[in-house]
Structure formats: structure tokens, C-alpha cells
Amino acid sequence: MKQSRTFIPTMREIPTDADIASHQLLLRAGYIRQHMSGVYSFLPLSKKVLRKIENIIREEMESIDAVEVLLPTLQQSELWEETGRWHAYGPELFRIKDRHYRQMALGPTHEEVITSLVRDEVKSYKKLPLTLFQIQTKFRDEKRPRYGLLRGREFIMKDAYSFHSTEESLEEKYSEMKQAYSNIFSRLGLNFRAVIADGGTIGGKGTHEFMALSEIGEDTIAYSDSSQYAANIEMAEVNTDYVKPTEALKELEKVETPDQHTIADVADFLGVEPSKVIKTLIFKVNDELIVVLSRGDHDINEIKLKNALNAPDAILASEAEIEEMLSCKVGSIGPVKLPLDLKVYADHAVKEMVNGVCGANEDGFHLRNANPERDFAIDRFLDIRFIKEGDPSPDGNGTIRFAKGIELGHIFKLGNTYSEAMKATYLDENGVSQPFLMGCYGIGVSRILAAIADQYNDANGLKWPKELSPFDVHLITVNMKDEVQTKLSDELYHLLKSYRYDILHDDRDERAGVKFTDADLIGLPIRITIGKKAQEGIVEVKFRETGETVEWQKEEITEKLQAFFG
Structure with missing residues (x-):
């Protein structure tokens, strides 16, 4: 290709609205141009790179018997209403109407569409397992698009969906996909980790994310320095083998703590470590208020909390709700003498606390020497705190370290979440109708372009791996x-x-x-x-x-x- 005949509009100055290196370089080197916030044109150079990325993805998908299709971008709202996601997905879903005022969505994902397609066409277990994939533009109405291609409103994605008659078949395909994803990102030359993750709005129980390590990553990875354990910080388990202090239990004592509201304030005022303070929070789960306890030096992980309680979400109660229930402000609530119908859940670390400090449910007062089970009851102990750097690894090997990561891919074991909601069934070998078991597997193709640019550059520009260079x-x-x-x-x-x-x-x-x-x-x-x-x-x-x-x-x-x- 003659450079005088192609279209490579390079830039000398760093764009003022590009705040990370990969975004700056892709703009300056003439790979992309911004059309509007979160929406980009891919110019000839980036199209050649994207084609190579897509070809690697296709090769690895086809190696595990995945078949390529192309599904519609416009999706009818009725399908989303079948799964309850028309409203649950939130404002990120682009909702539009045609000239006949029929509601539609610009697809951010295709679980409903693919499930309806297979529901209508596959009737027997003899056609299973079946895996379909596509590479397509998706849409998400991001509140604050940023970091160039890393968080946009329009983006290119590979999504695959598998359909099964048995758990064993789903597990086998999930393992194949996990290996195929590792192959893809290795062939792309990326420094990445496969981490345990949360299903989010997609749903499902078993799930892994594939993260490119990067200082500008929006996600934090907790990983062992001595093993292969890695998890998104929102999902990282905590080793619950705490050592209980040997000190004798002391008598519960009410003390004045005027104008002391935070854990740090109370700990400093009473001359104790934050780890000796019992943090008491009120959450609303399934429209019910509950009490959640943790150690003062720990933070409650709302995703782990909702997952532990099998709830769609866990939201902190408002100050007004707390005052109406306990007649005190947020900084003074505690677990002692709560209303009998109020359920109390505690992180495992609380179980091993001795002579702790907690709120007295009275403004300006706290309690010393509060002990679980003796002074207050706990309905269940759960792993509901964020893991901390320096904690022992949950697998028993090494110590937890943190790194930042860019999410490149996500795989899920959906089970029958969508098939049951959409009445997508097949006839098994006994002629009995059964819901499909499903898996879902996504890769952010345009994100990969940005991640490679992030990992392969210097002060003068981009440095493409030879396998991907335009x-x-x-x-x-x-x-x-x-x-x-x-x-x-x-x-x-x-x-x-x-x-x-x-x-x-x-x-x-x-x-x-x-x-x-x-x-x-x-x-x-x-x-x-x-x-x-x-x-x-x-x-x-x-x-x-x-x-x-x-x-x-x-x-x-x-x-x-x-x-x-x-």
C-alpha cells in the first residue's frame, strides 16, 4: 500500500480530551477518530489490526466446534420482558421506538435473541450440544464514556452461546472456552490473568473474567504471589482462619463518645485499634432491612453480600430509614438490643472478636467490651468483606497482592436462567421436555485493540507485535x-x-x-x-x-x- 494513497491522519499534538496513553496514541497515529462521546470511527490501520484479532478469535472458536452466525442489532422488547431484563438492565440499555411506536433495544448483548432462535429451531437432545458465536457491534448507553475504546457507547464484541442437555456437557464446554480464551489472549501477546468474577447483569453462577494487566485498568485483581489463584476483588474469597484473642471477657460498659461518628473517630477517642471496633451497617435486601457487621478495619463487599443472600441487590439503607427504626444516627448504631425481628449477618472475622467496641443505638454513646453471642445474636456468619492486600491467599498458597486490570473477556455458566424464563425447551431421550442448560462467552474485540496499545508502546508511539501489526x-x-x-x-x-x-x-x-x-x-x-x-x-x-x-x-x-x- 502506498502511504500517499491510504488514509492515515497522524497528529503532532496530544489530544486534550484523551487522558491515557493508549487513547492518545491510537488517535495520534491515525488508527481511530472520535465521532461523539464514546463512539469512534475505525480507520484503515485499525481495521487491519481488528481483522487479525478477529481471525485469531475465529480460529480458536472453530477449534472447539463453535459456529459463526450474525444476529440482529435491533431487538424486540418482548424478548427482554420475558426475562425481566427490559427494566432490570437499567439506563444503559438503548431503548428506541419505530414509526409504529413498537419498543426495541439496540443490543448490548444477545442472550434473549439467541435463546429465542434456538427455542424455535432445536427440539431434540440429539441436536445438542450446540455452540454459536458472532462478532458484532454492540451498544450501551454509558453514563460517562471514558478511556477511549475501553468504555464506549458503541463497541465491537465477540459473543458465544452454548446449549446443553447435561451439566457435564456444559462444564466440558466451559472448560474448553476457558482454554480457548487463554489461547486467544496468549496468541495476541497480552499479559493477562483469568480471574474469578461476578455475573453482573448477565446472570449465572460460574464465571471467569480475563484481565489484561494495566495501571489504568478499572478493575482490581486480587492474586496470590505463590499460586495461580486470581479473582476480581469483588469476588475474592477470604481465608476465614482467624486467631481469637485469649483475653478474658469483660463486662459490657456504656461510654460517652460525643461527636464521634466514624470508625477512625471512635477508635482514636477510646484509644483502641480500628480492628477492635464492630462496624454496624443497615442494608435493604429484598425490600427488607437487615443488619450487617464487620470488623472496623474491614469493608463490606456488597456483591458478596447479595450473592451470599441470593438477592438481586444489597443497598445501604437511608439515614431516614435508620433513624425511624433505631432512633439514632448512622454513626451510633450497634448490634446490641436490636428489634427481635431484625436479622443480623456478620463477617466471619466478627466471630473471633473479643471485648469489641460498638454503637449503643443512642447518639453520643458507644459500648465497650461487646462480645458476639454473649451480648448480641447473629443469624449467620458469612464471607462478606473485601479481601485486603497482604491477606493469606484463599487457596492456602502465598499472600494476596493487588493489580489493576482491563476486562477483555468474560465467560459464564448460565444454567437454565434464560431458558426457563423464555420457556426454551427440548425433548430428552425419554421424550420429556427439559429447559436448555446454557453458557455465555464474551470478548471485547475493540477493547483488545486498546489493551494491546496500552501494553505495547513507548514515548514515540505504538509498537505492534508482528502477528498483529497492520x-x-x-x-x-x-x-x-x-x-x-x-x-x-x-x-x-x-x-x-x-x-x-x-x-x-x-x-x-x-x-x-x-x-x-x-x-x-x-x-x-x-x-x-x-x-x-x-x-x-x-x-x-x-x-x-x-x-x-x-x-x-x-x-x-x-x-x-x-x-x-x-
Whole structure:
């Protein structure tokens, strides 16, 4: 491809509205352009990278017998109402009406559509298992699109759905998908981790996320420094083997704590560590108020709480609700002498507390020497706190460390969540109607583009892995008015194309400095410069990954390129 004939609008200045390196570089190097907030045009360079990403995904999907389809972007609201997600999904769902005022959605995901399709077409267990996938543009009405392609309103996604007659079949496909995803991200050259995750709005019980490690990641990964354990911090289990202090139980004592409302305030005022204070929170779960306890140095994890109670959500009660129930403000509530019908749930760490401090359910007062079971009852002990860096790993191997990650993929065991709601059934070997068991498997394709740009760059621009680079070689003619240089350039251009290399030839009438700057920005793995030594048949070769520069004779170029590209 002649650079003078393609469309690569590079930029010299850093865009003011791009606040992370990958976003800045994709804009500056002419890969993408913003159309509106959270919506981007993919220009020729990025389209070539995306095609390579998609091909790797297709190869790995087809290797586990997944079949490609293309489902409609416009989805009828009736399907979403069957599963209850028309309202439950929230404002992120783009809702539109046609000229006949029929409600539709721009698809952010396709569970309802694929389930309805298979419901109508697959009637027997003999057609199972079945796995279908697609690569398609999705839509999500993000409240605050940011970080370029990492959180947009329009994005490219691969989603796959599997249908099964047995749990064993679903488990087998889930394992195959997990391995296929690991293969995909390894082939893409990404530094990633597979982590235990939450199902979110998709649903399902078994689920893993695949995270690219990055300082600008929006998710925190808790991982062991000595094993393969890794989980999203929202789902990371906690080792509950706490050591109980040996001190004797003391008499419960009410003490004044004027204007002391936070854990830190109370601990400092009474001269104790925050770990000695019992944090008491009131949540609303299934329209019922409950009490949740944790140690003062721990934080309640609302996702783990709702999952432990099998509830759709867990929301902190309002101050007004708390005052109406307990006649005190938030900073003074505690677990002692609560209303009998109020259920109390506690993190496991509370069970091992001795002579703790808690609110007295009276403004300006706290209780010393409060002990679980003796002074207050607990309905259930649960693992409901956030794991902390330095905690022992839940698998018993090593210590927990934190890292930031960009979510690239997510796999779910949905079970019969959607098939039961949508009455999607098949006849088993006994002729009995059964709901399909389902799996769901997504990859953010356009996110991968940003994640690779995040992990492969330097101060001068992008540094594409050779397997994903939009072109193999950047051929630069320093002076297009020099006949010797242009003749050698044309010769090499056609020679390398005959060897099946994808060549970007900078044949523009620009200064050498402009060409070199653009070449570094674009980030192709090999730059071949034809300059003053063209008369001698010598070219300068720069390796973008290392910055190393060497000289090659024209006769040895193809052999050395073959060695480089393997």
C-alpha cells in the first residue's frame, strides 16, 4: 500500500480530551477518530489490526466446534420482558421506538435473541450440544464514556452461546472456552490473568473474567504471589482462619463518645485499634432491612453480600430509614438490643472478636467490651468483606497482592436462567421436555485493540507485535525526487509483496523527519529506510520493538525478513 494513497491522519499534538496513553496514541497515529462521546470511527490501520484479532478469535472458536452466525442489532422488547431484563438492565440499555411506536433495544448483548432462535429451531437432545458465536457491534448507553475504546457507547464484541442437555456437557464446554480464551489472549501477546468474577447483569453462577494487566485498568485483581489463584476483588474469597484473642471477657460498659461518628473517630477517642471496633451497617435486601457487621478495619463487599443472600441487590439503607427504626444516627448504631425481628449477618472475622467496641443505638454513646453471642445474636456468619492486600491467599498458597486490570473477556455458566424464563425447551431421550442448560462467552474485540496499545508502546508511539501489526514492513523513501532511491524503493516494494509481505510504502513528498516520526507513531515492527546509500544497494533497518538499527544489503533483505518473521 502506498502511504500517499491510504488514509492515515497522524497528529503532532496530544489530544486534550484523551487522558491515557493508549487513547492518545491510537488517535495520534491515525488508527481511530472520535465521532461523539464514546463512539469512534475505525480507520484503515485499525481495521487491519481488528481483522487479525478477529481471525485469531475465529480460529480458536472453530477449534472447539463453535459456529459463526450474525444476529440482529435491533431487538424486540418482548424478548427482554420475558426475562425481566427490559427494566432490570437499567439506563444503559438503548431503548428506541419505530414509526409504529413498537419498543426495541439496540443490543448490548444477545442472550434473549439467541435463546429465542434456538427455542424455535432445536427440539431434540440429539441436536445438542450446540455452540454459536458472532462478532458484532454492540451498544450501551454509558453514563460517562471514558478511556477511549475501553468504555464506549458503541463497541465491537465477540459473543458465544452454548446449549446443553447435561451439566457435564456444559462444564466440558466451559472448560474448553476457558482454554480457548487463554489461547486467544496468549496468541495476541497480552499479559493477562483469568480471574474469578461476578455475573453482573448477565446472570449465572460460574464465571471467569480475563484481565489484561494495566495501571489504568478499572478493575482490581486480587492474586496470590505463590499460586495461580486470581479473582476480581469483588469476588475474592477470604481465608476465614482467624486467631481469637485469649483475653478474658469483660463486662459490657456504656461510654460517652460525643461527636464521634466514624470508625477512625471512635477508635482514636477510646484509644483502641480500628480492628477492635464492630462496624454496624443497615442494608435493604429484598425490600427488607437487615443488619450487617464487620470488623472496623474491614469493608463490606456488597456483591458478596447479595450473592451470599441470593438477592438481586444489597443497598445501604437511608439515614431516614435508620433513624425511624433505631432512633439514632448512622454513626451510633450497634448490634446490641436490636428489634427481635431484625436479622443480623456478620463477617466471619466478627466471630473471633473479643471485648469489641460498638454503637449503643443512642447518639453520643458507644459500648465497650461487646462480645458476639454473649451480648448480641447473629443469624449467620458469612464471607462478606473485601479481601485486603497482604491477606493469606484463599487457596492456602502465598499472600494476596493487588493489580489493576482491563476486562477483555468474560465467560459464564448460565444454567437454565434464560431458558426457563423464555420457556426454551427440548425433548430428552425419554421424550420429556427439559429447559436448555446454557453458557455465555464474551470478548471485547475493540477493547483488545486498546489493551494491546496500552501494553505495547513507548514515548514515540505504538509498537505492534508482528502477528498483529497492520503492515509487516514500513518502507520509507527519504527523497522521492532521487531517481536511485525511488528505483530501489519500487524494486523492493514489488519484491517484498511477491514474498507475501504486507508493505506500507511511505512515498509522500515529506521531510525525512516527518516520515520517521510518523513511522514511530504507527509502530510497524520493521522499518526499512532507503536513503543516501541506495547507490550501494544498502538500506537502513530499524526494529521498532528494541529500537536497534542495522544496515542490510538489498540481496539479503528477504532472507533476514524470513528469519525475523519466522
